[in-house]
Amino acid sequence: MRAAGTRHKRGKLVLRLAVATVVTLMFLFPVYWLFMISFKTPDEIFHAPPLWVPGKIQFSNYWVLFKDGDVIAIWNSLVVAGISSAMAMLLGTFCAYSLARFNTGGENLAMWIISQRMIPPIAVVFPIFLIYVYFGMVDTYAGLILLYTAFNLPYVIWMMRGYIVDIPLELEESALVDGCTRWQTFWRVVFPMARSGLMATAVFTFVFAWNDFLFALILTRTEVITFPVMLTHYFGGQSNFWSKIAAMSVLGTIPIFVAVTLMQRYLVRGISLGAVKG
């Protein structure tokens, strides 16, 4: 009886591990394939049957990107995504604090703010384009940064409001009585208490700006082309530059890897925090 029970348990565990392995492989395979292509020569890329590993790891695909100056797109993306998420986080957290603690705008302002995020971007992209043309902001850092900041603000406000509401009010009141001004209370109490939420939200805003294709496509020309737009240049009429596509894609994935790895500790806590509170 007992042996049967143990066997049953072990069988279940094996099945579970098998499913987990298959699913993991399914998700990892495209990433693996992308990395491998980026190291292959053109011949190896089109080899039939497909080669699982390149004959020799070579970096010429990357070298080309550097030589042609295409990697500037990664730099552009870093500048635009980095500055815009920093700005959105700063402004958004202040707004969120105001909503959470001073009930600014009554009950409905928070909902109205997040509703801005629900508009399909394509519906507003052309009016924005015309405005940008008028103000001469097309193909500038400032233009993209402003846009991503504006688009990320509602998200940041909504998320941070939830995290701030969760901080016990007594902590802030205690700080106020103990000699802090509102600003000091914000930096010394709210900021450290909301740190997980801040980090998680920051990663998401960064990823949004990093991954945006639509606005970058329409609002850039030659000067501040971001990495997703640069990628499209390699899809030609007659042929596709698979080696460049793969190398550029890998370069474009690395910052996200880095961001998520650094923030992983906060991400898990931040996301589950939000999940509980809703």
Added chain:
Amino acid sequence: MAEVRISGLHKYYGPVHALKGLDLTVADGEFAVFVGPSGCGKSTLLRTIAGLEEQDGGEIRIGGQVVNDMRPRDRNIAMVFQNYALYPYLTVYDNIAFGLRSRKVGEAEIKKRVDDAAGMLGIAALLARFPRQLSGGQRQRVAIGRAIVRQAQLFLFDEPLSNLDAKLRDEMRGEIKRLHRNIATTMIYVTHDQVEAMTLADRIVLLREGRIEQQGSPLELFERPATGFVASFLGSPSINLIPARLVKRDKAVAVVLESGEVLELPDERARGLEGYTERAVTFGIRPQHLSRAGRGTAPSGSARITATADLIQPTGTRTYVTSRIGGVPVTAELDAHDVHEQGIVLDYAVDMSRCLLIDPATDKVI
């Protein structure tokens, strides 16, 4: 050290009138306890004194200075909260030092004060720990330590013990009282627990629906309550209130219960009651003033009532016996060995010299 003087204080929450024109003075060095049922305004009053709520009218003076428009940080007060309000990301040491750092006190002075306070509270060994590693009682000590090091002119406590279990609460209550004796700063303490109020206070301020119902020393309020509300709020088990009539019999005045029992009042207690005879009254008698007739010495001037023991609750030292008298359940506090079995018929001696008579129309004690 400071006197707190409040006059004509009003506070509204939207349509709710939370404080209705309070006048109150807490003397320098006094331990005042604000007590009352939930929603009576006691916490609002405390938070308004702290500056965490803004008053809608009236004046607050701390140490002679009007603080109406002063930020909490400028009022030189320290506050202990119900949920301790410790910063989870700081060690005990840093938690206690928090208020000093925001006031730019030097690190050497901070260390001295934190060590002193930690020694006083018996938490010197915990300074390197984080709040999550502490028990509830230890956390509350840290919160008190954070208030002590500030050397503020006024201490505010907002139900600081209500999250602790009963045993710890008794222990901490004693420590807070000792603390007050040692540092002799003016303290204001909010609680809904009448035992805390009675044991800690130099003066109890009993609030009801945004007004001060009565204030005075604990014994004054216990023995000479102004209203039925005060009488029933203080004392455990609470006072028995029995509907009755006051009648004149021969020369004496007597209380007649609805079930017909006649309880004669001693002469000195009957004085001044002539105007109330032949009227409905509420007869109030504390459980301690009912005893079992024939056991021990019944005080002179006591009346007799016979009733069945419906419910017996022994506490070890005393036993609470509930019977139906005059149509309502009445609790008596008897000796532990007076009663053992439910359902027996008891002869009670009622100490009529200690009874309260309340006008049911106004709730005022006659």
